[in-house]
Amino acid sequence: MRSDVWSDLVDQGRLLVRLGKLLTHRHVEIYEGVGPTLGGMLAALSKGGAMRLTALADQLQVDTSVASRQAAELVERGLVERRPDPDDARAGILDLTADGHAVLQRARERSGEIVAAALADWSEAEARQLVELLTKLNGDLREELCGGRERVR
Amino acid sequence: MRSDVWSDLVDQGRLLVRLGKLLTHRHVEIYEGVGPTLGGMLAALSKGGAMRLTALADQLQVDTSVASRQAAELVERGLVERRPDPDDARAGILDLTADGHAVLQRARERSGEIVAAALADWSEAEARQLVELLTKLNGDLREELCGGRERVR
DNA sequence: CCTATAGTTGCGGGGAACAACCAACTGAGG
DNA sequence: CCTCAGTTGGTTGTTCCCCGCAACTATAGG
Known part of the structure; x- marks a missing residue:
């Protein structure tokens, strides 16, 4: 892949x-x-x-x-x-x-x-899309990094 | 705007x-x-x-x-x-x-x-799009930040 | 009393900028 | 040619900021 x-x-x-x-x-x-x-x-x-x-x-x-x-x-x-x-x-x-x-x-x-x-x-549409994707990315990363209960240690 | x-x-x-x-x-x-x-x-x-x-x-x-x-x-x-x-x-x-x-x-x-x-x-298409947008973003930021001849000072 | 939680403080370390510096490549004049 | 000024490639010293960990105080709750 x-x-x-x-x-x-x-x-x-x-x-x-x-x-x-x-x-x-x-x-x-x-x-x-x-x-x-x-x-x-x-x-x-x-x-x-x-x-x-x-x-x-x-x-x-x-x-x-x-x-x-x-x-x-x-x-x-x-x-x-x-x-x-x-x-x-x-x-x-x-x-x-x-x-x-x-x-x-x-x-x-x-x-x-x-x-x-x-x-x-940039068109505003592009910008919005980027923000959207970034937001999603951050959400998922956050979940992966600290959502799992393992503490930051 | x-x-x-x-x-x-x-x-x-x-x-x-x-x-x-x-x-x-x-x-x-x-x-x-x-x-x-x-x-x-x-x-x-x-x-x-x-x-x-x-x-x-x-x-x-x-x-x-x-x-x-x-x-x-x-x-x-x-x-x-x-x-x-x-x-x-x-x-x-x-x-x-x-x-x-x-x-x-x-x-x-x-x-x-x-x-x-x-x-x-994530779909691969989304990921690709994000990478594309990020690349563009970086390019433009770079130009704005240091493309202008003003030194880093 | 004993443990868990909210916050603070004292380290120590890493990344980066800035300045001062050395060395080597220019490019005029003489 | 030759020399000397100015420029450019890199290195080193210093300092600053952001951070995490460990140790500590103080309160909460059983």
Whole structure:
């Protein structure tokens, strides 16, 4: 069976990773000094709504320690608010502040512009299709990688 | 105009980055102890044929210093051979050794298997289409990011 | 009391950029 | 020719960021 397709996919994925990193790291500080990874956290909070640190870490597929530090920084910058969970004194609920929303909004616009410039000759249909396929891909990968109960270890 | 599409694309891209990293880092050492980044260099060499360090760095979109160190390690492991460029005593030509080819071959098979498992329910047509779109995306991004003469700074 | 869970902090490591550097290839003038 | 300035190919040192693991605290729940 044609395993070349998968290999090609892996290769292209790898390149995309690099380019994406360049994009976010170069066209600098899209998130107004926050950087791409913290920006990802903002985006996750926006999409998923207020949630606990562990949930956020799970969403982002990073270790809780990583999420903890990132969250701490965002809180310090006033982009995220942390309030105690009324049901559990150990836990905290993280949520975007008004500032966080604003920063994220501007960032989305800006990165959108950049991508739009690069992809000026794309039809919207193509773009949508790509997004759709990527979404499916991510879903399946996620399931394969962590859906199986094996912990991240 | 619908900038949501681009934002979604950015978000999905980011997630893919994370998942890809997990995949290569977890299903561990696909390249027999070489690791994903060095593997990428092997793949680039395979696809582009023997080339100079600078060309390789350009392909991979990394700084020459990074490529230099990676190449050095691959040479040390005997997966890549470095021979002097007859036309330029400063330069060297990097090329895969037989071992390098073998390792890469096995790695491609293995990562292909993993992806295939995760994407078992995909049709080959879908996969091909995704690869096609990704390739196009990468091409355009690359052009936008570094095609413009502005240096990386 | 004992175990499991939410989070934090202290390591350590890997990937990458930047800058400073050496070496060798240019390409004018003299 | 010859030399010297400028350019280009590579390497090394430093630093930074992101990450995972391990150890720890504190609360929850039986």
